[in-house]
Amino acid sequence: MGAWGYGLFDDDTAMDAVDAMQYEENPYQFFADAFEDAIIAEHLDYDSCHAVIVSAAYMDAMLNGTEYPIEGSEDADYFNSFAKKYIALNVIDLKPFARQALQVVLSDKSELKELWAENEELYPLWKANVEGLIERLK
Secondary structure: OOEOOOOOOOEHHHHHHHHHHOOOOOHHHHHHHHHHHHHHOOOEOHHHHHHHHHHHHHHHHHHHOOOOOOOOHHHHHHHHHHHHHOOOOOOHHHHHHHHHHHHHHOOOOEHHHHHHHOOOOOHHHHHHHHHHHHHHOO
């Protein structure tokens, strides 16, 4: 696991997903695909877990104006500029799918959850971050 902290973006793979979103022509479809893949998955791999989290966080930023602490102001600006660029994108209908996909990330079907569960100290903090995201998307 390439994580340096328990924040939603404190991981190399999460930042790769943020980077990939900068070139996404249809963010709505990217979000929808990430959520659908998670919902139907028998086992959700590490990269797919991060695609769900990053997609849901972008939706949270667009819908609620949430700004995320990302190590390095450059990365935070990168994330926030994309969210502001697509603020008018109508993603409200994806909220229930985002919540359902995030529940899969927290389930025993998730490779990311398996890895975090090994860290008894930080797992509850990481889980609380994901649960907070679910709550903001209600």
